[in-house]
Amino acid sequence: LDNARKSMIYAKALYPEEYRQLDDDLDRMHEQLSSLFSTIKDSKNKLDTINDIFEEMDYVNKLMKEIEESRSAISNLELKKANIEVGVKEKESEFQELVNGPEYSRAKELEKEIEHLKSQKFSVASDIDRMFTPVSKALSRMQKQDDNKMYSLSPEKRSMVDTLVNDPVSAMEFDLEPLYNELIQRIEDGSLGLKDKKKEKTLEQLERLKSTNELSDLCEKMRSFDSKIEELENELDQMSVYNQKKRIETDIGKKQTNLKSVQEDIENATSHLHHLEQKLEDTKQELDSNVNSAFEQNIEIKYN
Structure with a gap:
């Protein structure tokens, strides 16, 4: 370079x-x-x-x-x-025509009447429950002693006691007279361990159940309500208007979802x-x- x-x-x-x-x-x-x-x-x-x-x-x-x-x-x-x-508008128009028709009005009347009867039936069922409230403690002790093998109930009476403890209304199909008598005997001999005041009230209620028609009258009312409700529900089931209403409502719902x-x-x-x-x-x-x-x-x- x-x-x-x-x-x-x-x-x-x-x-x-x-x-x-x-x-x-x-x-x-x-x-x-x-x-x-x-x-x-x-x-x-x-x-x-x-x-x-x-x-x-x-x-x-x-x-x-x-x-x-x-x-x-x-x-x-x-x-x-x-x-x-x-x-959607066509189905809504069809729906309004249906619910404004005489058959639908009758169906609503039936529904209302059925609900009223069920309400009355519930009230009667509550009255039946209350009739057994004073003897519930004696029934519970009898049930407990049977469960613990301290006292042996017959299969039929065991079923009666279980039903009365859990759902008194369902026990109305039984002949409860033998159970009443056994309860009275065991309360009086003190084997259920009730105190004097409770023993007295329980015995009074058992005598009331045995000697009056209150319970049988209530049971008859229950059966009458059941019969009338079944009759009206059968009439309602035979009406096509509800099936039509349900079908139209389903169609409207599907169309609105699609929309x-x-x-x-x-x-x-x-x-x-x-x-x-x-x-x-x-x-x-x-x-x-x-x-x-x-x-x-x-x-x-x-x-x-």
Whole structure:
């Protein structure tokens, strides 16, 4: 490197004019090469921009096609929604016609009467329960002693005691007289361990159960209510109006669910359409900019 530098110094000293000319020529060559490289680079950038333009044009066409398909889908969904709404209105009209008809009115009357009878039956059942409340402690002790093998009840009386303890109304089908007598005997002999005051009240109630018709009258009322309720329920079951009502309500429910689903589809499709339209607008602006840049003039692009 030092020898080369020395040779250049000698050449410059020996041939100053020639060396200056050579140096100028090299500067011009460098400028021309720089200009050439700049031209090549500009051309390449322009070609790249043109390639981008073609890609953007394809993308614009794709977006426009997707937008057209999206609008068509929304239109079909709107038509489907309108048809469902018509169907819902028809079913609601059918429902109103049904519930305003005489058969439905009779069915509602039957329902109301059945509920009233059930309420009365419940009141009677409560009265029966209360009649056995004073003897419940004696019954519970008898049951416990039987469970603990301290005293053995016959299978029939065991069933009576269990039923009276848990559901007195259900024990009305039994002949309770033998159980009353056994209870009285065991209370009087003290084997149930009741205190005097409780023993007295329990014996009084057992005598009342044995000697009056209160319980049998209540049981007769229960049977009368059961019979009337069964009669009215059979009449109600034979009426087709309730099945029709249930079918119409089911149809309306299905249509409303379907309507909600279609409405959600419309909202989603509309949101997607707005997204596509925004992307199209952004792509068009970018395409316009690239075209003007590539051809160095304002060019208006016509979109179909």
